[in-house]
Amino acid sequence: MVETTQQRVEQRQPEPLGDWRRYFSFCVDHKVIGIQYLVTTFFFYLLGGALAMVIRAELMTPGAELDRSLYNGVFTIHATIMIFLWIIPTLAGFGNFLVPLMIGARDMAFPRLNALSFWMIPPGGLLLLSSFFVQSGAAGAGWTSYPPLSTQQVQVGDLLVTNFGQVIWIASVVFLGTSSILAALNFIVTIVAMRTEGMELFRMPLFCWATLTASCIxxxxxxxxxxAVILLAFDLLLGTVFFNPTGGGDPVVYQHMFWFYSHPAVYIMVLPAMGIISEVLPVFSRKPIFGYKAIAISSMGIAVLGFLVWAHHMFTSGTPDWLRMFFMVTSFLIAVPTGIKVFSWLGTIWGGKLELSSAMLFAMGFVSMFVVGGLSGIMLASVPVDIHVHDTYFVVAHLHYVLFGGSVFAIYAGLYYWFPKMTGRLLNETWGKIHFALTFIGFNLCFLPMHQLGLQGMPRRVAEYAEQFQSLNVLVSIGGFLLGISTLPFLFNAIYSWLWGPKAPANPWRALTLEWTTASPPPVENFEYLPVVTAGPYEYGTVGSSPEGNTPTAISQPKS
Known part of the structure; x- marks a missing residue:
């Protein structure tokens, strides 16, 4: 087996790592694919953010400035981009770049399938955006697309026509979902079957545990x-009545199918983000991760419980009282494994030699913002509270504290942490801290007042609202604009540093996981020889004799 691997390395023609054309081709190198994911999805993030600015500009005043159908399309496409074209595939990009390096593998299990899963994203995204240009307009039923609203015909001139914007939305979601399924299959096989010698399950970096769990979900x-969305398309195009009560269908069935995926989908987004945090905190605390096995097992606990809470989104959909109680209890229970992670992170930071780098600031910001989102989530799990604030801005605030605070802060932490490994260049820390300050202030200024708006009764997804809500909406919009502006320092920093930044050493953070034992950026085959793992990935202060750092967790040597 060793000879076969070495022969394959010798026979494969090395590709020039600096050749920019690789990033625009069907390349099967997992590192190139990871960067393709990250750059492409950041482009969609900017588009989704621009749509958010349009929404907040509209909501500066109580009256409607935009055409209502256009406004509905803007917030529907904004939400769809942020979930399906930004957070989920961005975290898959981190997984593509890092997982083989972290487990000591040459590449992903299925490299061509891996490339295919990426190349489904650009056409899926462009297809979604094209819905603005069809005669019927973009999909306007929200990212949930509940029937009967999503199956209604739309008025075009004097005619009622099929909502082809909604059909395009469905096609895009199916396209992007297929990409996610292919990537998940690849991650599972790679992590289970391709770990290097000595890389036991409980020696894997926690990011790999998180990626494995999210892939199973x-x-x-x-x-x-x-x-669910294919059946919705049948109702739209073929006249079936799966979700039409006049023909014997049931629109609530769609809600069950949608949320059976979409609540666990929160953990598809949050679990890899939690994995990033578990990598960053011990490095910049110079301490072993507190409760490694508890964090790893709690990820699996979240995955199991995540499939038992979906109907808490449906407390106002005619759900029987006994079923409401069941889903209320399971929704409370899922806070337990999440709490285990939070207390473990706090235990990691406590008493550590903290280095407040940009990555560390965003990681600590993640913990604080996710706790706020988790607390409001516990409130929404309570049936009386949920009924009171259902479909109000309180839910919008909760959603963004969990998904932006609980994913985007982690994505930025990961970008600052692994940028030297990906590009061979160091980001500017001053610009990074300016980026963090603007993001943290803008985020809280935008979404914290939404809790009060929701408690006062302002409904979500509306362009017109009562004048009593205007002052808070102006504050929210100012925060939203500041959040949008906060992206500019990062863009400048990333582009300038990638081209002209100081060169990074192989291990600038003195970390212990395997990806830092290779050059920056890593060579095509990752390792000259497959490494042999001899210790855990977070043994700061317990391995090696150097007071400044530690010896690596692996010895790069041929397998015997």
């Missing part, structure tokens, strides 16, 4: 979403 849940 994706593989189980995404086909259910695909089934």
């Amino acid at each position: 994706t593989l189980l849940g995404t086909p259910v979403l695909a089934g």
Whole structure:
């Protein structure tokens, strides 16, 4: 087996790592694919953010400035981009770049399938954006697309026509969901079957545990979403009545199918983000991760419980009282494994030699913002509270504290942390801290007042509202604009540093996981020889004799 691997390395023609054309081709190198994911999805993030600015500009005043159908399309496409074209595929990009390096593998298990899963994203995204240009307009039923609203015909001139914007939305979601399924299958096989010698399950970096768990959720849940939206397309195009009560269908069935995927989908987004945090905090605290096994096992606990809470989104949909109680209890229970992670992170920071780098600031910001989102989530899990604030801005605030605070802060932490490994260049820390300050202030200024708006009764997804809500909406919009502006320092920093930044050493952070034992950026085959793991990935202060750092967790040597 060793000879076969070495022969394959010798026979494969090395590709020039600096050749920019690789990033625009069907390249099967997992590192190139990871960067393709990250750059492409950041482009869609900018588009989704621009749509958010349009929404906040509209909501500066109580009256409607935009055409109502256009406004509905803007917020529907904004939400769809942020979930399906930004957070989920961005975290898959981190997984593509890092997982093989972290487990000591040459590449992903299925390199061509890996490339295919990426190349489904650009056409899926462009297809979604094209819905603005069809005669019927973009999909306007929200990212949930509940029937009967999503199956209604739309007025075009004097005619009622099929909502082809909604059909395009469905096609895009199926396309992007297929990409997620292919990527998840690849991650599972790679992590289970391709770990290097000595890389036991409980020696894996926690990011790999998080990616494995999120991939299992994706593989189980995404086909259910695909089934739901395909049946929705049949109702739209073929006249079937799966969700039409006048023909014997039931629109609530769609809600069950949608949320059976979409609540676990929160953990598809949050679990890899939590994995990033578990990598960053011990490095910049110079301490072993507190409760490694508890964090790893709690990820699996979240995955299991995540499939038992979906109907808490449906407390106002005619759900029987006994079923409400069941889903209320399971929704409370899922806070337990999440709390285990939070206390473990706090235990890691406590008493550490903290280095407040940009990555560390965003990681600590993640913990604080996710706790706020988790607390409001516990409130929404309570049936009386949920009924009171359902479909108000309180839910919008909760959603963004969990998904932006609980994913985007982690994505930025990961970008600052692994940028030297990906590009061979160091980001500017001053610009990074300016970026963090603007993001943290803008985020809280935008979404914290939404809790009060929701408690006062302002409904979500509306362009017109009562004048009593205007002052808070102006504050929210100012925060939203500041949040949008906060992206500019990062863009400048990333582009300038990638081209002209100081060169990075192989291990600038003195970290212990395997990806830092290679050059920056890594060579095509990752390792000259497959490494042999001899210790855990977070043994700061317990391995090696150097007071400044530690010896690596692996010895790069041929397998015997």
